[in-house]
Amino acid sequence: MRGTLHGATVHLARPGRPALVIDALDELCGPERGVVELPLRLWWQPERRFNLGQHTMLLWMYENVLREAVSRDELRCFLHAATLVRVWRELNLPRGVRQAWEARHPQLRRVG
Template sequence: MSATISAHLARPGRPAVVARALAELTGPTRGIVELPVRLMWNSERAFDLDDPDDLLWMYENVLRETNRIEDLRELIDGRTLHRVWRRLNLPRGVRLAWESRHRDLRTA
């Protein structure tokens, strides 16, 4: 398995899921992406990754809601995550979990 289940919580009762390596995150970087209902319950689940605000909103939802490494691999791009890390509005537990595993995100 190439994810770690963190002691930090994404939200009550849900541990944050963190990729072991940012390089394994090879999700799309452009175009329209529709999140599955398990990650976004809103009827408007499509995000235009060419729109910086949409990209941030999608990343925030995926990082907060996922409990599967496959979601991270398919939906998040490691280089993009590093680039936008400081602008993401994440729960404290998610931020701590990712920064504990990927120390370079602390200074991203």
């Protein structure tokens, strides 16, 4: 999903909400392993812990953070650059989120 803001293309995470993208992938220094607890703002369920050793939980957490983050600090805190690149093609993301990240980081389009 796309819109425009002052003549620039804006990719939307959902209607009315621009997708947030980090400037450089190497800024993503979140955990690579272990159990991560997302704040209630990012995950509204009672159980907010994700075991990154379980592949489906890792994907689920990354999808949520990429969709719901409202600050670059949230992206930096919860996402890890090499992990994001490794799982990129497996993530179930809104089209606008995927397009925004691939537009800023073309190397993600080439992951495969």
